[in-house]
Amino acid sequence: MEMEGARVLVVGATGVIGGAIAEECAARGATVLPAGRDPDRLAERARSLGAEAAFAFDAYDLDTCAGLAARAAEVAGGLDAVVVAIGTVAFAPAADLGEEMVEHLFTVNALAPMAVLRGALPVVDEGGAVAAISGVLVDRPQPGMADYGAAKAALSAWLTAVRTEQRRRRVAVLDARLPHLETGFADRAAVGTPPAMPPPADLDTVVRGIVDALAEGAALVLPDGKGGVRAEARAR
Numbered sequence: 029m030e031m032e033g034a035r036v037l038v039v040g041a042t043g044v045i046g047g048a049i050a051e052e053c054a055a056r057g058a059t060v061l062p063a064g065r066d067p068d069r070l071a072e073r074a075r076s077l078g079a080e081a082a083f084a085f086d087a088y089d090l091d092t093c094a095g096l097a098a099r100a101a102e103v104a105g106g107l108d109a110v111v112v113a114i115g116t117v118a119f120a121p122a123a124d125l126g127e128e129m130v131e132h133l134f135t136v137n138a139l140a141p142m143a144v145l146r147g148a149l150p151v152v153d154e155g156g157a158v159a160a161i162s163g164v165l166v167d168r169p170q171p172g173m174a175d176y177g178a179a180k181a182a183l184s185a186w187l188t189a190v191r192t193e194q195r196r197r198r199v200a201v202l203d204a205r206l207p208h209l210e211t212g213f214a215d216r217a218a219v220g221t222p223p224a225m226p227p228p229a230d231l232d233t234v235v236r237g238i239v240d241a242l243a244e245g246a247a248l249v250l251p252d253g254k255g256g257v258r259a260e261a262r263a264r
């Protein structure tokens with residue numbers, strides 16, 4: 029997919045990673061439409077992108093999530109890519125987490141991203157791409173984050189199956205299994221305080237890697253062990 033002139037919806041453009049992805053796509057010549065929860069940050073992002081429209085939503089409203097891509101396509105005259113960068117984490121042993129919090133983690137990290145992309149699949153043009161951010165813990169589940177990790181693993185498994193479904197339409201499905209980044213995400217946890225984290229990867233390098241992978245139609249973004257990421261064409 030050619031980024032110059034591409035029409036891209038970024039869901040979670042109010043966040044640090046989503047905002048940086050939106051700005052990187054725009055810097056490469058894409059027309060970017062942002063969606064987010066926080067109204068002030070959404071308005072600010074829309075201004076900075078020069079976006080024609082911006083879409084407010086909450087992860088708990090799954091019908092609105094599922095309708096975002098169609099609304100964006102109506103404004104942009106079609107869509108070439110949809111990126112979902114929403115998420116929330118909780119730090120606690122599984123035995124200490126209440127069911128309401130587990131439902132929260134699965135809604136924000138799995139059900140809402142899946143709803144957004146389910147709605148995007150019939151809307152994104154052939155040759156386009158959809159993407160979501162999971163995390164390295166899909167491959168290496170961590171104690172103290174069992175339910176967050178399980179929600180990300182659910183999203184990742186869904187992306188893997190949908191990738192095969194979409195092959196005939198040539199819509200790429202990207203799963204960005206990102207390493208730790210210093211975005212303040214862990215400090216905004218819904219519950220608990222973060223454990224000692226590994227040294228963070230470099231945000232700018234990672235964001236450029238994600239946008240490269242989106243443009244290439246890659247399947248996976250994985251840590252490269254050198255503070256950045258690498259793309260893989262095939263899922264595993």
Ligand SMILES: NC(=O)c1ccc[n+]([C@@H]2O[C@H](COP(=O)([O-])OP(=O)(O)OC[C@H]3O[C@@H](n4cnc5c(N)ncnc54)[C@H](OP(=O)(O)O)[C@@H]3O)[C@@H](O)[C@H]2O)c1
Nearest residue numbers: 040042043044045065066086087114115163208209211213
């Ligand atoms: N930072 C890391 O180390 C790291 C590593 C691996 C994966 N990730 C993943 O990367 C993604 C982005 O994280 P980030 O580091 O950029 O953190 P962030 O700045 O806190 O971004 C979180 C995003 O999720 C949105 N969000 C949270 N709850 C929501 C809800 N109920 N409804 C709608 N939107 C909601 C936020 O929207 P508002 O701002 O509008 O409230 C924001 O756009 C997350 O999926 C996270 O799991 C992060």
